[in-house]
Amino acid sequence: MHIDSLAPHEVFVFGSNSAGAHGGGAAKxxxxxxxxxxxxxxxxxxxxxxxxxMSGLDVFEEQARRFVAFAAEHPEVRFLVTEVGCGIAGYRPVQVAGFFAGAGENVVLPASFVRELDDRG
Incomplete structure (x- = not known):
């Protein structure tokens, strides 16, 4: 899925760094x-x-879980998740897809994450 525009009720979910310096990739x-x-x-x-x-898998997992909880509190919003962590951060979907397990129907995950979650049963 390539995202280049959003409807008013949609939110683009991207990977950042601890400084919030959005200089490249999906963050830019x-x-x-x-x-x-x-x-x-x-x-x-x-x-x-x-x-x-960018601050390690523990921080990434903690923030991803907070995002999943935030999305659950906002069912009126459709969250479009990029391959978070799989660009500049250098992780693979197999390492990070599980961080988004349990996300609601209003969270649209990339196909690579869906495949990993499906493979886990």
Missing amino acids: FALDRFGAVWGQAEGLQGQSYGIDT
Whole structure:
């Protein structure tokens, strides 16, 4: 899925770093197009939502779980998740897809994450 525009009820979910320096990849796209805030690493930012993927897997997992909980509290919003952590951060879907297990129907995961979650049963 290639995301280049959003409906009013949609949010672009991207990988960030602890400084919120959105200088490349999906983070730069979120900054340029969807209201990401320079200096904000995590959370809702305009029509985007950042998850720190650059501070280690423990931080990534904790923030991904907070995102899943946030999405559950906002069923009226459709969250479009990029391959968070699989670009500049260098992880593979097999390492990180499980962080999004249990996400609700309003969370659209990338096909690679869905495959990994399906494989886990």
